[in-house]
Amino acid sequence: MSLLSLNNVEVAYDKVFLAIKGVSLDVEEGAMVAILGANGAGKSTTLKTISGLLAPERGAIRRGQVTFRGEDIGPHNPPQRVRMGLVHVLEGRRIFEHLTPDDNLLAAYPGRHAKSRYGDLRDQAYAYFPRLAERSRTKAGYLSGGEQQMLAIARALMTEPRLIMLDEPSLGLAPVLVKEIFSIIRTINQTQGTSVLLVEQNARAALDIVDHAYLLENGHVVMSGSAEALKQNPDVQEFYLGGGGKVDYHNVKHYRRRKRWLA
Known part of the structure; x- marks a missing residue:
């Protein structure tokens, strides 16, 4: 059974604009899955559909079903979904800049267990991100962009998730930092068995660490x-990986016609 499953999900904003159109995908226990696509393809909307964050943006599921650990999570609000083991690291980091890394981690800790458990989880987070431990008492607003992204991921780990969803973790970061952070994400997956659903425009970096991927265009899954x-795949190489070499313009035109049809 899949850990997470979307079955023919359709989402509209303001009851008019269709953002995703019949999306189906699965994330197996312990798997790493990427959702790829250009701006406006519906990637972030898909994650918000799963985490329950559509309502503040006047979005709603019009049809389809989202199940997590075999249960329909449609009736559950975002905090309930977090307690089930599903956590969402939003695009842009969204850390508490006026707090230290220590305080950010404490704010995320659900407090369902003994205080010693918080210490264990904090130590584990700092083991994954040692540079955060060095700056644990510095206000988070003074951290570099890469350190803030590390803190956002570390904070998510404090909830002990079964599935962690990451929205554009490479955004605005230098390639060397992207490589470091993606390597740590892979390590978390391998050592803890935490499933990962990764939304990325940097298709090359994402495909280097995930097991499976879905390509979204105009709210549709066009390839998986x-x-x-x-x-x-030559289409992916040409349009998402910057593939070089001689271009087969017949295939390019065919692909563009297919994209227009999907729109």
């Missing part, structure tokens, strides 16, 4: 498969 299969 193993990361290796997508890397080898």
Whole structure:
């Protein structure tokens, strides 16, 4: 059974604008899955649909179902979904800049267990991100962009998630930092068995660490498969990986016609 499953989900904003149109995807227990696509493809909306954050933006599911651990999570609010083991790291980090990393981690800790458990989780987070430990008493607003992204992920780990969803973690970061953070995400997946659903425009970086990927365009899933299969696909190479070499313009025109039809 899949840990997370979306079945033919359709989402509209203001009851008019269709943001995603019949999206279906699965995330298996312990898997790393990417959702790829350009700006406006529906990637972030898909994550907000799963975490329950559509309502503040006047969005709603019009049809379809989202299940987590075999349960329909439609009736559950965002805090309830977090308690079930589902956590969402939003685009833009959204840390508490006036608090220290220590205080950010404490704010995220649900407090359902003994105080010693908080200490264990904090130590584990700092083990993944040692540079945060060095700056644990510095106000988070003074951290670099890469350190703030590390803090956002570390804060999510304080909830002991079964599935962590990351929205554009590479945004605004230098390639060397992207490589470091993605390597840590992979380590978290391998050592803790935490499933990962990663939304990224940096398709090359995402496909290097995930097992499976979905390609969204205009709210539709237009392609899915193993990361290796997508890397080898000529359409993906041409439009998302910056593939060089001679262009087959017949295939490019066919692909563009398909994109217009989907729109």
